[in-house]
Amino acid sequence: IQKAGYATDPNYANQLIQVINDFGLNIYDMNGNVVGNDVIEKAIEAGMKWVGKSPYVWGGGRNQSDVDAGRFDCSSLVHYCYASAGITLGPRESVTTWSLINMGKPVPASEMKRGDLIFFDTAGRNGHIGIYLGNGKFLNDSSTQGVSIGDLNSAYWSRYFNGNVRRVVE
Structure with missing residues (x-):
């Protein structure tokens, strides 16, 4: 060349x-x-359409009107994304970070890949969740930015990432 x-x-x-x-x-x-994995890509695509368009609503996303309006919190966003791709992560009405920590299988943080669920200790142990996108980026719904792309290498997120990673789709 x-x-x-x-x-x-x-x-x-x-x-x-x-x-x-x-x-x-x-x-x-x-x-x-x-x-790559079509299910993971469909899940991520479902969430990406809300980036910058959906504010954080604590307790949101647990009924159809909230989902239709894009009113989520972190755990209901993750649930919505995977439900949109045909994967049910427990009942929508009662999803929490603490129910999602038991989904799929644990994976070492050093082996996380696109689509894995990643957990943070922001509101207590495993109090926040996102979907890993790759290259240190993740999709999440935060109380300050709504549905957005976070960076694991930022000062904030690197401090709270606790290393808990769950793989719900291979």
Whole structure:
């Protein structure tokens, strides 16, 4: 590529790979089709449509009118995402972070992957939950930002991430 004049920076390949990973472009094939686990991608897609459009509502998301209006808290958002992909994580009406901590199987934090449930000690042990997106990012519904993308490497989230990771879909 470099000999042909397309890439003159010797770090071009590494920079390109970094951009692909940072923006999650590695989940698409050459035709723009999602590769990987369709259930996980459907769950994430369901939640991503609410990013920046849904404020945090403590106790929200436990009835259909709340869901239709995008009124969630962290645990009901996770429940909604997976229910949208055909995976039931217990009854919607009673979902909490403490009920979700028992779903799926535990995974070491060093092995977490896209779609895993990750827990934080913000409101007591396992008091907050999100869905891991990859590259240190996660989908969550926080009391200060509503449905948003968090960063595990930020000062705030790195302090509260407790290492509890659950895999509900392989």
